[in-house]
Amino acid sequence: MKLYEALAEEIAGMIAKNVLRPGERLPSVRQQQERRGVSPSTVFQAYYLLEARGAIESRPRSGYYVAQRQPLAPEPEASRPDGVSTVVDVSELVFSVLDAGRERSNVPFGSAFPSPLLFPLEKLGRAAAAALRRIDPWSTVADLPPGNAELRRQIALRYQLDGVQVAADEIVITNGALEALNLCLQAVAHPGDTVLVESPTFYAALQALERIGLKAVEVATHPREGMELGALAEALEQHKxxxxxIMTSFQNPLGSLMPPEKKQALVELLARYDVPLIEDDVYGELYFGAQRPALAKRYDGKGLVMHCSSFSKCLAPGFRVGWAAPGRFARHVERLKLTTSLAAAMPSQLALAEYLGQGGYDRHLRQLRGALAGQQEKMMQAIARHFPPGTRFTQPQGGYFLWVALPEGVDALVLHRCALAHGISVAPGPIFSAKRAFRNCLRLNYGHHWDADHEAAIATLGQLARDQLQG
Amino acid sequence: MKLYEALAEEIAGMIAKNVLRPGERLPSVRQQQERRGVSPSTVFQAYYLLEARGAIESRPRSGYYVAQRQPLAPEPEASRPDGVSTVVDVSELVFSVLDAGRERSNVPFGSAFPSPLLFPLEKLGRAAAAALRRIDPWSTVADLPPGNAELRRQIALRYQLDGVQVAADEIVITNGALEALNLCLQAVAHPGDTVLVESPTFYAALQALERIGLKAVEVATHPREGMELGALAEALEQHKxxxxxIMTSFQNPLGSLMPPEKKQALVELLARYDVPLIEDDVYGELYFGAQRPALAKRYDGKGLVMHCSSFSKCLAPGFRVGWAAPGRFARHVERLKLTTSLAAAMPSQLALAEYLGQGGYDRHLRQLRGALAGQQEKMMQAIARHFPPGTRFTQPQGGYFLWVALPEGVDALVLHRCALAHGISVAPGPIFSAKRAFRNCLRLNYGHHWDADHEAAIATLGQLARDQLQG
Structure with a gap:
């Protein structure tokens, strides 16, 4: 980490812990210089970085202040699903939305991916070339599940840095996190069984349940702190x-982040019922705060937490390398991988092992987080300016999705269709629910470079929503 | 194709069509030179190539003769399964055999893969590097199912060369053929349904059925010509x-090759019952004759044939790029791919598209076929020398597996364990049957460079079998 980045992280931590309060003046550049012995340019760079993230703001001829992060809008209310299990049948709706959203010329607010321009594709390409030059031909057979040994070692090292003990042996490399999640699900549930999910929940989770013939019970979920444990306890009793x-950090679509003590309580509650937790953690590295959020797996004493993640959202989209650390189910998942798709692609595995070994991953992640935080701030301000009164939205501490609840009376599916006619894609709320709830909600992606087109697109969406309310 | 290769192919074709008969003398080098206007070295190279394949043999001071391909042993009899459906539960046995066979120091007769040294890994590495240097970042999002457009175009071109009309649009790129087969199966069958398979059949097919909760009916299969259509017709009537x-060309484990007219009759029979054919064709390119065997899909008039293949056995093991051409089920398979593992790895797809575009694939295939044919001949001769009287084996026209039926009284599972103690892996017959039949059979892999250790290993296997018969 460079000096200015370290300084920025330190100040961000002080803000997060409320040591520095909203509106408070930051030490001047001269003060920092004298007290810390750093150069003025280091301080300026740190302040610019924090300003880009929206954490501090400059006032002309006065200095830098902790941003007034009064919420730009109230957050949506926690969901209150009816607690009845549902045979999942949402795929057709999801596909029609996804197909419409893949057109490259559209403003990509409905996309599931951040901009590919945010990733070090050139460096990854060079890493792949270097690794393939040195390839041991026999590795093409040996790298069957659980996967390339060096890559698994690198992943295990990162778990250790995050305070979680995961042996390299426990890790099964998969074809992206989606396959990891599917395999974990198949390892513990069979057709007709019930699985608890958040409300709203990621549509791919619903599609996976649908494909395997499982029933979904959606559990009340708070837009900032994730699934509500009281509702979870009831569902555990009622539905066995x-x-x-659960997506424990920066949930898709809400952006909710379960606090560490709640994660611990979650793991303990599930352990009492001996119910495995599939912890979908693909956004965990995209935090805007000072530290990576804790993993629920950290609190796992019984091997019941199956932690799944990937490099697709934070480093190498399209390389299709994910993994599961499935606790006591590791061998079962490994064998399911073998009978489902044999192994993950060897060039992708080797390229990532090489890249991680070179040591630039954390620097890339810091840049990526900074970019996403800045883009989030800009999208929030635009929504606050252009959306109709009564609009609520989440203010996630990481990831690249905002969850927007428009006033009752706005139909997100209609809005989705009208927006497409204006060259704007959005993800309408009903695709995030087996019951097609959240009819007035949108998930908006701020993972792309913010520009005047984006500002105009938000204005158009706001106008379309107003039109509906007046029509 | 080089001149000597073209000449060798031409002669091989004449042998296959019986224009040149076993034991017949080939034209002398001088004759070829005069009649064809080619150089002596071209003729010598062609003859050396054919000799390496076991197609012709030199007799000192006499010239070259078409090899006496009298069978070295009688072929095994066609299977006679009982036609009762079976809930599949074979995975544990398969895994214990596979785990034992992955030890690199063992003689790899039990391996499912040919030697990785037979593949152009360096050239593929350079192709990957070149493709990744030119990558369009947006392709990492756009190359979702059905997959990279250029790769699908290249595959469609190869279908056309094989006389089959498959639009690039029909092709879904998958994570190896195994995923393609799994997705095709899931597109047409649901838990509790029945699927017809060969007897013996590839264990991964049995594992796929087991995982999805399907019932297998094993249908009588001829070791040279594949599934028997009379038995198939009965099974269609009885089991709905x-x-x-079906593996229509060079079936694993038998090596059987269904003749073209039988493939046509197969497709027509299934069409009468409206039953989809999942055509597993991963070995089709590894033919020793003059021409690629016909695809059953060639005779498909109703879109019922789901053709699946990959580059894993003939070009790029470990790249995990396969595909399905699923006829009328194409969109369904594409969507299942999206919900199962999203997409195939982009670096592998780009590398293969680049390699295929460069045009060296057919030359590589010719070399590979020549190497496999030569190794097959050597293994057959060694078995004929060392195995006990009464041993039968197949003489496949392609692929890299022999199916060996030892005399009744030899237990292949016992032989497998004893062989491992001698550092030799074999694939015992019972893993190729949901009923654990074929107790006296072995599948032996000749896909590795033949050497004295291999000769000695065959002798050891022969001795172990004799010990069992005498014990």
């Missing part, structure tokens, strides 16, 4: 589920 | 299956 699938 | 999964 075989698994619980 | 949802699909039929």
């Amino acid at each position: 589920p075989q698994a619980c699938w | 299956p949802q699909a039929c999964w």
Whole structure:
């Protein structure tokens, strides 16, 4: 980490812990210089970085102040699903939305991916070339599940840095996190079984349940702190589920982040019922705060937490390398991988092992987080300016999605269709629910470079929503 | 194709069509030179190539003769399964055999893969590097199912050369053929349904059925000509299956090759019952004759044939790029791919598209076929020398597996364990049957460079079998 980045992280931590309060003046550049012995340019760079993230703001001829992060809008209310299990049948709706959203010329607010321009594709390409030059031909056979040994070692090292003990042996390399999640699900649930999910929940989770013939019970979820444990306890009693699938950090679509003590309580609650937790953690590295959020797996004493993640959202989209650390189910998942698709692609595995070994991953992640935080701030301000009164939205501490609840009376599916006619894609709320709830909600992606087109697109969406309310 | 290769292919074709008969003398080098206007070295190279393949043999001071391909042993009899459906539960046995066979120091007769040294890994590495240097970042998002457009175009071109009309649009790129087969199976069959398979059949087919909760009906299969259509017709009447999964060319484990007219009759028979054919064709390119065997898909008039293949056995093991051409089920398979593992790895797809575009694939295939044919001949001769009287084996026209039926009284599972103690892996017959039949059979892999250790290993296997018969 460079000096200015370290300084920025330190100040961000002080803001997060409320040591520095909203509106408070930051030490001047001269003060920092004298007290810390750093150069003025280091301080300026740190302040610019924090300003780009929206954490501090400059006032002309006065200096830098902690941003007034009064919420730009109230956050949406926690969901209150009816707690009845549902045979999942949402795929057709999801596909029609996804197909419409893949047109490159559209403003990509409905996309599931951040901009590919944010990733070090050139460096990854060079890493792949270097690794393939040195390839041991026999590795093409030996790198069957659980996967390339060096890559698994690198992943295990990162778990250790995050305070979680995961042996390299426990890690099964998969064809992206989606395959990891599917395999974990199949390892513990069978057709007709029930699985608890968040409300709203990621549509791919619903599609996976649908494909395997599982029933979904959506559990009340708070837009800032994730699944509500009281509602979870009731669902555990009532439905005797075989698994619980939760995105514990920066949930898709809400952006909710379960606090560490709540994660611990979650793991303990599920352990009392002996129910496995499938912890979908693909956004965990995209935090805007000072530290990576804790993993629920950290609190796992019984091997019941199946932690799944990938490099697709934070480093190498398209390389299709994910993994599962499935606790006591590791061998079962490994064998399912073998009978489902044999192994993950060797060139991708080797390229990532090489890249991680070179040591630039954390620097890339810091840049990526900074870019996403800045783009989030800009999208929030634009929504606050252009959307109709009564609009609520989340203010996630990481990831690249905002969850927007428009006033009752706005139909997101209609809005989705009208927006497409204006060259704007959005992800309408009903695709995030087996019951097609959240009819007035949108998930908006701020993972792309913010420009005047984006500002105009938000204005158009706001106008379309107003038109509906007046029509 | 080089001149000597073209000449060798031409002669091989004449042998295959019986224009040149076993034991017949080939034209002398001088004759070829005069009649064809080619150089002596071209003729010598062609003859050396054919000799390496076991197609011709030199007799000192006499010239070259078409090899006496009297069978070295009688072929095994066609299987006679009982036609009762079976809930599949074979995975544990398969895994214990596979785990034992992955030890690199063992003689790899039990391996499912040919030697990785037979593949142009360096050239593929350079192709990957070149493709990744030119990558369009947006392709990392756009290359979702059905996959990279250029790669699909290249595959469609090869279909056309084989006389089959497959649009690039029909092709879904998958994570190896195994995923393609799994997705095709899931597109047409649901838990509790029945699927017809060969007897013996590839264990991964049995594992796929087991994982999805399908019932297998094993249908009588001839060791040279594949599934028997009379038995198939009975099974169609009796079991009302949802699909039929057949390896039409160089079946694993038998090596059987269904003749073209039988493939046509197969497709017509299944069409009368409206039953989809999952055509597993991963070995089709590894033919020793003059021409690629016909695809059953060639005779498909109703879109019922789901053709699956990959580059894993003939070009790029470990790249995990396969595909399905699923006829009328194409969109369904594409969507299943999206919900199962999203997409195939982009670096592998780009590398293969680049390699295929460069045009060296057919030359590589010719070399590979020559090497496999030569190794097959050597293994057959060694078995004929060392195995006990009464041993039968197949003489496949392609692929890299021999199916050996030892005399009744030899237990292949015992032989497998004893062989491992001698550092030799074999694939015992019972892993190729949901009923654990074929107790006296072995599948032996000749896909590795033949040497004295291999000769000695065959002798050891022969001795172990004799010990069992005498014990």
